[in-house]
Amino acid sequence: MAALVAALALSMTAAACGGGERPVGGAGAARTTPGAAAGTAPGADASADPxxxxxxxxxxxxxxxRAEFARGLKAYDDGPREGWFDANPAYRPGVWSECAQQHPGPRITAYREELPEYRGSSARDAAVAWARPEDAGEPGAAPDALVIQRLISMPVRDAGRYLRLQYDLYAYCAAYDADSNGAATPVRHEVRRLGGLGDEAILVREETLGTDGTGPRYTVWARVGTVLLGVGEATGEEKAKRWAALVARRVAQRLYDMPAPPGTG
Incomplete structure (x- = not known):
């Protein structure tokens, strides 16, 4: 469970800035893959006010x-549902401090200095489902489902920059050790660009090795017009794409009055 708490903290606050240095962790940390048919959603750039x-x-x-993701999902925490993104911008660089310490350089410094500059309206929801409720308090126990939705709205130029910089940071911080109760815990990131999901999108694979055996977690970040959406922590890549497409289509319909794509309901 501790690893899931850490994953939630990182995914709720992580962002990135600038790129250009060779990614840490070896070649191949960042790749491009086509979006699957089940994980597609329309973009809004053609008609949206930027x-x-x-x-x-x-x-x-x-x-x-929540019921559209999985059965039995309940609130995961009591954090703010609205306005969370601007609640503490100064905290954002600290999420990447261990990577910066182990892999110093001008780019990672620039990434962290830029993080607090972004502002946007926001809403979020984090929900969890347990096969056995009594497992919720057990160390190392993993839930059946953990679904985190994050929506952030800012002008297109900022939203696009934020997403591209996030890609750069995850690629740069592909491998480092996190401090877990005084022990070094290896963290591995892989980031890929996705096609066919909103106006632009990336998939992040994150794995914390040697913890509770829950395996990698997948999060998709996408942009639909002036709305950034982040959806995770799926236990599989295809599930993460489906979840993100579900959110992206709802954003397109609710905020941009776009019709549902054929066959999506």
Missing amino acids: ERVFTDTELAGALVP
Whole structure:
């Protein structure tokens, strides 16, 4: 369970800036893969106002109901549902401090310095389902499902930059050790670009080795017009794509009045 708490903290706050240095962790950490048919959703750039920023309340209304992901999902924490992105911008660089210490360089320094500059309206939901409720308090226990939705709205130029910089940072911080109760715990990231999901999208694979055996977790970040969406922590790549497509289609329909793509309901 501790690893899931750490994963939640990272995924709720992680962002990135700038690129250009050779990614840490070896070649092949960043790759491009086509979006699967089940994980596709329309973009909004062709018709959206690139300066329109939606409110926290509007974004909250575009969150997907939990039952559409999995049965039995309940609130994971009591964090703010609206306005979370701007709640503590100064905290964002600290998420990547261990990577920066182990792999110093001008690019990682620039990434972390830029992180607090971004502002946007936001809404989120984190939900969890347990096959046995009594497992929720057991160390090392993994839930049947952990679904985190994050929506952030900012002008297209900032939203696109934020997403591209996030890709760069995950690629740079492909391998480092995190401090887990005084012990070094290897963290591995792999990031890929996805096609056919919103206006642009990336898939992040994250694995914390030697912890509770839950295996890698997958999160998709995508942009639909002026809305960035992050959806995870799926236990499989295809599931992460399907979840993200579900959220992206709802954003397109609720905020941009776009019709549902054929065959998606």
